[in-house]
Amino acid sequence: MPRVNGVGVQVEDTKICVVMVGLPARGKSFIAQKAQRYLQWLSIPAKTFNVGNYRRNDAPHPTADFFDTSNPEGEKKRRAAAKAAVADMLAWFRQGGVIGILDATNSTKERRRWVLDTCNQEGIEVLFVESKCDDEALIMANIRDVKTTSPDYKGQDPETAAQDFRNRIRMYEKVYKSVDEDGDENDLTYLKIMDVGKQVIINRISDYLQSRVVYYLMNLHIRPRSVWLSRHGESMYNLDGKIGGDAGLSPRGEQYARKLPDLVRQSVGDDRPLTVWTSTLKRTIATARFLPGDYNQLQWKALDELDAGVCDGLTYQQIKDQHPEDFAARDEDKYNYRYRGGESYRDVVIRLEPIIMELERSEDILIITHQAVLRCVYAYFMKKDQAQSPWMNVPLHTLIKLTPRAYGTDEVRYPANIPAVSTWRGKGSTAKHEDPLPEAM
Amino acid sequence: MPRVNGVGVQVEDTKICVVMVGLPARGKSFIAQKAQRYLQWLSIPAKTFNVGNYRRNDAPHPTADFFDTSNPEGEKKRRAAAKAAVADMLAWFRQGGVIGILDATNSTKERRRWVLDTCNQEGIEVLFVESKCDDEALIMANIRDVKTTSPDYKGQDPETAAQDFRNRIRMYEKVYKSVDEDGDENDLTYLKIMDVGKQVIINRISDYLQSRVVYYLMNLHIRPRSVWLSRHGESMYNLDGKIGGDAGLSPRGEQYARKLPDLVRQSVGDDRPLTVWTSTLKRTIATARFLPGDYNQLQWKALDELDAGVCDGLTYQQIKDQHPEDFAARDEDKYNYRYRGGESYRDVVIRLEPIIMELERSEDILIITHQAVLRCVYAYFMKKDQAQSPWMNVPLHTLIKLTPRAYGTDEVRYPANIPAVSTWRGKGSTAKHEDPLPEAM
Numbered sequence: 001m002p003r004v005n006g007v008g009v010q011v012e013d014t015k016i017c018v019v020m021v022g023l024p025a026r027g028k029s030f031i032a033q034k035a036q037r038y039l040q041w042l043s044i045p046a047k048t049f050n051v052g053n054y055r056r057n058d059a060p061h062p063t064a065d066f067f068d069t070s071n072p073e074g075e076k077k078r079r080a081a082a083k084a085a086v087a088d089m090l091a092w093f094r095q096g097g098v099i100g101i102l103d104a105t106n107s108t109k110e111r112r113r114w115v116l117d118t119c120n121q122e123g124i125e126v127l128f129v130e131s132k133c134d135d136e137a138l139i140m141a142n143i144r145d146v147k148t149t150s151p152d153y154k155g156q157d158p159e160t161a162a163q164d165f166r167n168r169i170r171m172y173e174k175v176y177k178s179v180d181e182d183g184d185e186n187d188l189t190y191l192k193i194m195d196v197g198k199q200v201i202i203n204r205i206s207d208y209l210q211s212r213v214v215y216y217l218m219n220l221h222i223r224p225r226s227v228w229l230s231r232h233g234e235s236m237y238n239l240d241g242k243i244g245g246d247a248g249l250s251p252r253g254e255q256y257a258r259k260l261p262d263l264v265r266q267s268v269g270d271d272r273p274l275t276v277w278t279s280t281l282k283r284t285i286a287t288a289r290f291l292p293g294d295y296n297q298l299q300w301k302a303l304d305e306l307d308a309g310v311c312d313g314l315t316y317q318q319i320k321d322q323h324p325e326d327f328a329a330r331d332e333d334k335y336n337y338r339y340r341g342g343e344s345y346r347d348v349v350i351r352l353e354p355i356i357m358e359l360e361r362s363e364d365i366l367i368i369t370h371q372a373v374l375r376c377v378y379a380y381f382m383k384k385d386q387a388q389s390p391w392m393n394v395p396l397h398t399l400i401k402l403t404p405r406a407y408g409t410d411e412v413r414y415p416a417n418i419p420a421v422s423t424w425r426g427k428g429s430t431a432k433h434e435d436p437l438p439e440a441m
Numbered sequence: 442m443p444r445v446n447g448v449g450v451q452v453e454d455t456k457i458c459v460v461m462v463g464l465p466a467r468g469k470s471f472i473a474q475k476a477q478r479y480l481q482w483l484s485i486p487a488k489t490f491n492v493g494n495y496r497r498n499d500a501p502h503p504t505a506d507f508f509d510t511s512n513p514e515g516e517k518k519r520r521a522a523a524k525a526a527v528a529d530m531l532a533w534f535r536q537g538g539v540i541g542i543l544d545a546t547n548s549t550k551e552r553r554r555w556v557l558d559t560c561n562q563e564g565i566e567v568l569f570v571e572s573k574c575d576d577e578a579l580i581m582a583n584i585r586d587v588k589t590t591s592p593d594y595k596g597q598d599p600e601t602a603a604q605d606f607r608n609r610i611r612m613y614e615k616v617y618k619s620v621d622e623d624g625d626e627n628d629l630t631y632l633k634i635m636d637v638g639k640q641v642i643i644n645r646i647s648d649y650l651q652s653r654v655v656y657y658l659m660n661l662h663i664r665p666r667s668v669w670l671s672r673h674g675e676s677m678y679n680l681d682g683k684i685g686g687d688a689g690l691s692p693r694g695e696q697y698a699r700k701l702p703d704l705v706r707q708s709v710g711d712d713r714p715l716t717v718w719t720s721t722l723k724r725t726i727a728t729a730r731f732l733p734g735d736y737n738q739l740q741w742k743a744l745d746e747l748d749a750g751v752c753d754g755l756t757y758q759q760i761k762d763q764h765p766e767d768f769a770a771r772d773e774d775k776y777n778y779r780y781r782g783g784e785s786y787r788d789v790v791i792r793l794e795p796i797i798m799e800l801e802r803s804e805d806i807l808i809i810t811h812q813a814v815l816r817c818v819y820a821y822f823m824k825k826d827q828a829q830s831p832w833m834n835v836p837l838h839t840l841i842k843l844t845p846r847a848y849g850t851d852e853v854r855y856p857a858n859i860p861a862v863s864t865w866r867g868k869g870s871t872a873k874h875e876d877p878l879p880e881a882m
Contacts, residue, residue: 186640199627200643202659208802215656218643246782280779301788307748312782338721341687341753347742351792361649 014209015093017119018101019112021130021179024169025142027196028131030406031217032103038216038356041349041380044209045097049089051104052152055081061152064167069175086115090122099213100124107176109185116188127210128190129217130179135195138222143169145406196222219360227359227381228267228274228366229374229400232283233257234420237313238396241421241432244305244312249286255418256397257287263399263414264291264366274366277355279303284368295366302351305370309342317430331427334390345390349376356380371423378402381409391427393436396420455650456534458560459542460553462571462620465610466583468637469572471847472658473544479657479797482821483790485650486538490530492545493593496522502593505608510616527556531563540654541565548617550626557629568651569631570658571620576636579663586847637663660801668800668822669708669715669807670815670841673724674698675861678754679837682862682873685746685753690727696859697838698728704840704855705732705807715807718796720744725809736807743792746811750783758871772868775831786831789817797821812864819843822850832868834877837861 018035020028032048039046058077059066066074082104089100106112112128119126133139143165146153153161179190180203191214192201200218205211233253237245249257268274276297278284281304288297311319311326320327323340330337338344352373359365359377367377371394379389381402399414424436459476461469473489480487499518500507507515523545530541547553553569560567574580584606587594594602620631621644632655633642641659646652674694678686690698709715717738719725722745729738752760752767761768764781771778779785793814800806800818808818812835820830822843840855865877 198645200646202641202643204639205641208799211660211802219652301784301791343742350742354795358649361652 013123014207015097015124016099016209016213017089017093017115017124017126018099018213019106019115019126019128020101020103021106021112021128021190022132023105023107023172023176024165025139025146026131026133027138027142027222028105029103030222031129031131031193031220032101033407034220035099035213035217036101037380037383039099039213040383041356041386042353043346043349043386044099046099046101047089047092047097048101048103049085049092051078051081051085051102054084056151057081061154061156064164064171067168067171069171082111086118090118090124093122093124099209105172105176107172109177109182112179112185112188125207125210126189127205127213128179128188130190130192131196132178132192132194133196138196149407191217193217196220216357216360219357221361223363224403225363226268226401226403227364228264229377229402230260230287230366230368230398231371231374231394231396232281232287232368233260234396235283238421238423241315241317242313243316243319244308244314246281246283248282252397252418252420253283253287256416256420258290259416259418260287260399261290261292263416267399267401267412267414268364272364274364275362276366276368277303278368279305279370279373281305281370284370287368291366300355302355303367303369303373306345306348306372307339307342309339311339312342315430315432316425317432320430333387335386345372345376345386348372349386352376352380382411383408391440393422393424393440396423454564455648456538456565457540457650457654458530458534458556458565458567459540459654460547460556460567460569461542461544462547462553462569462631463573464546464548464613464617465606466580466587467572467574468579468583468663469546470544471663472570472572472634472661473542474848475661476540476654476658477542478821478824480540480654481824482797482827483794484787484827485540487540487542488530488533488538489542489544490526490533492519492522492526492543495525497592498522502595502597505605505612508609508612510612523552527559531559531565534563534565540650546613546617548613550618550623553620553626553629566648566651567630568646568654569620569629571631571633572637573619573633573635574637579637590848632658634658637661657798657801660798662802664804665844666804667709667842667844668805669705670818670843671701671728671807671809671839672812672815672835672837673722673728673809674701675837676724679862679864682756682758683754684757684760685749685755687722687724689723693838693859693861694724694728697857697861699731700857700859701728701840702731702733704857708840708842708853708855709805713805715805716803717807717809718744719809720746720811720814722746722811725811728809732807741796743796744808744810744814747786747789747813748780748783750780752780753783756871756873757866758873761871776827786813786817786827789813790827793817793821823852824849832881834863834865834881837864 020032022028036046036048055078065071069075085102089102093100102115106115116126143162146165148158179188179192180186186203189204189206189210197218202214205214233256234250235247235253236250237247239250273294276288276291276295278288278297278299280299280301311323326340335345338347374394375389375392378384379386381404397416397418397420401412403410421433422435424440426434426437461473463469477487477489496519506512510516526543530543534541543556547556557567584603587606589599620629620633621627627644630645630647630651638659638661643655646655674697675691676688676694677691678688680691714735717729717732717736719729719738719740721740721742752764767781776786779788815835816830816833820827822845838857838859838861842853844851862874863876865881867875867878
């Protein structure tokens with residue numbers, strides 16, 4: 001049987017090392033962590049190997065001189081750190097890793113050639129991803145970020161740290177060669193991102209998985225924005241403890257729909273029109289219908305609730321009675337279990353992939369959707385474990401605001417304070433409505 | 442209400458002029474027609490305006506001298522042709538066109554700036570797509586193609602024609618400037634494709650629709666290949682005239698599954714292993730199970746049959762009896778009608794879009810899928826009208842071979858000569874099985 005991965009595509013024995021390239025403060029680690037999160041969300045084994053972390057074992061708080069290539073001591077330690085990171089990465093590939101990300105400057109042709117040869121010897125493809133940025137404001141923002149967050153400067157005076165970091169960048173600039181800038185690296189597979197996507201160069205992308213990574217990275221932007229998530233208002237099916245279907249809102253669900261514009265205004269403000277995405281099902285469209293008229297609204301089939309197939313319209317008690325084996329199998333592995341004639345959470349993630357891509361490209365969006373779909377979208381932004389996400393509690397009548405930052409996502413919740421049943425369900429339970437356990441929060 | 446287009450995304454008032462750039466014989470028209478076909482398949486109004494066709498009104502069989510920029514007469518006529526093509530394109534945009542493709546060499550900065558300014562004045566975005574190719578073998582293949590197919594050389598000696606065409610290219614080379622080669626066109630939005638995708642440069646892509654076009658064009662290749670299509674073998678549901686479900690094969694369907702390896706061998710040969718894609722439903726997987734073991738097999742949820750929602754498992758007579766309004770509404774507009782709780786053909790096209798993208802990237806693939814899905818895939822390759830494609834007859838127990846060529850797709854059908862019911866249905870009919878009308882072929 002073929003191996004099938006999260007993107008619904010055969011990966012066979014493809015292994016890719018994504019090699020970051022660029023001067024310090026060019027957003028390499030930002031790109032690396034986004035790529036890793038995206039791939040893991042798609043169930044593709046991905047891991048980042050940060051050479052700086054290895055170097056810190058030997059040199060925890062180096063000054064800029066350490067990065068001077070004419071300093072043999074520093075050079076030796078930095079080379080040793082790169083070797084150690086690559087060795088660990090190769091060991092990880094041998095244990096089933098699919099996409100390893102080498103997060104370092106890799107700023108010389110020699111270093112890049114060495115990584116390429118070392119990987120190729122083990123049958124690993126190499127994709128160089130260079131972030132090239134001459135926009136002073138962006139670089140300064142990154143420097144400010146580094147001086148306050150990098151372990152290299154822990155406990156140091158911020159101004160001294162910033163000055164030292166600028167000196168460090170200067171050391172790298174002395175030897176830095178942009179990928180293929182001399183035209184003698186055109187055999188390499190690479191993606192060059194200039195000024196955060198203003199221009200992009202793609203060279204010799206040869207297979208599907210590479211093209212997926214490249215397309216995702218092309219679509220990233222760093223303009224500030226937020227994503228708001230809400231389930232539909234309480235539905236008539238929710239009251240009965242039935243799953244699936246296309247029911248209308250309950251009277252309390254209706255109340256939530258009427259209150260949602262206030263909740264949104266409270267969180268967003270008046271002057272920032274949102275784009276609203278709903279599913280094609282009645283309960284999400286009804287929930288969105290009192291939002292301001294200048295909000296564009298768009299219905300996506302891909303945001304429809306997980307299809308419960310033969311169990312559509314049943315209560316959990318009925319599922320247990322009529323399909324006992326399915327009931328047990330689903331609790332056993334809720335992420336992978338596919339309802340007969342329906343979907344698994346894994347299937348939902350695959351169909352949500354274009355939604356995630358579009359979210360990455362977009363600015364402010366409000367998504368009104370369903371429990372399972374919201375769990376998947378939330379898991380993407382909050383980096384939740386896929387095995388756990390299907391058990392997560394996402395309460396009705398609550399607006400969630402997510403704001404992506406450089407190294408994670410901030411969350412704020414706005415409860416509407418309109419009562420609703422709980423639709424959360426613990427493992428093995430057939431209760432119509434039960435209180436979520438603390439670990440599901 | 443928002444306007445929603447075929448990719449499930451709001452287009453609002455986006456209008457894009459795709460301006461081809463490149464010397465003659467660089468595959469510009471190939472790219473233009475692929476883009477147009479893809480966009481039309483997604484129900485995005487798209488049209489190509491070929492400047493050569495306008496020029497031929499004035500100069501049907503010009504020799505190379507005509508294209509010499511120092512020839513004022515030729516220059517004047519060529520400029521008039523460009524103006525006429527752009528004027529028609531602008532008129533078409535005003536009538537609701539969304540993506541117009543200007544197919545010409547547009548080889549000078551002045552010409553490009555003129556197109557940009559003219560479009561921008563009407564609120565139309567401009568995306569330059571340059572095909573740059575220095576691969577002599579590819580250029581020669583294109584020249585051979587042009588001399589035998591271009592109306593410019595109709596009835597002329599092929600060798601004289603080829604020589605004249607090479608001279609014409611030389612005329613263009615004298616004035617040709619690659620987009621942004623001097624660095625003073627970096628305000629333009631452009632995609633530069635070098636040697637058919639070996640390297641790609643993307644500059645200032647700013648919105649979603651542009652990025653979709655760019656991603657599609659990035660994935661095109663011109664290596665020869667074929668796509669084989671087959672429906673599953675006759676199923677137990679087919680015998681009963683029921684739609685949807687997840688039935689197994691009938692005894693005759695089983696026979697087809699056993700014969701399929703022979704049919705495939707007859708068409709493909711022994712030495713070319715295929716990759717086989719099926720849906721996740723039993724009848725397609727069962728149909729694929731006797732294919733050679735060295736064929737990779739992959740199941741795609743996106744290849745599952747059109748979801749008939751509340752009508753799943755019913756016969757057409759039952760649908761008419763139980764859901765008379767739906768029955769009538771579907772016959773009224775079969776492409777857009779969405780079964781309650783299920784899908785429309787338009788929905789299927791949206792979920793097939795990643796499949797098409799992957800097909801464009803791939804080489805030889807055999808797809809075993811379902812009637813409605815096969816109709817959609819077939820419509821893409823054969824450029825069928827979307828309103829007609831849901832009424833097309835796709836017989837059971839027949840292997841279809843499609844071979845994309847520069848200007849169209851060749852088709853061969855291999856009937857297995859194993860009897861099967863007809864699942865084709867005419868407008869208004871509730872017959873269990875009926876013979877397709879000639880116009881459905």
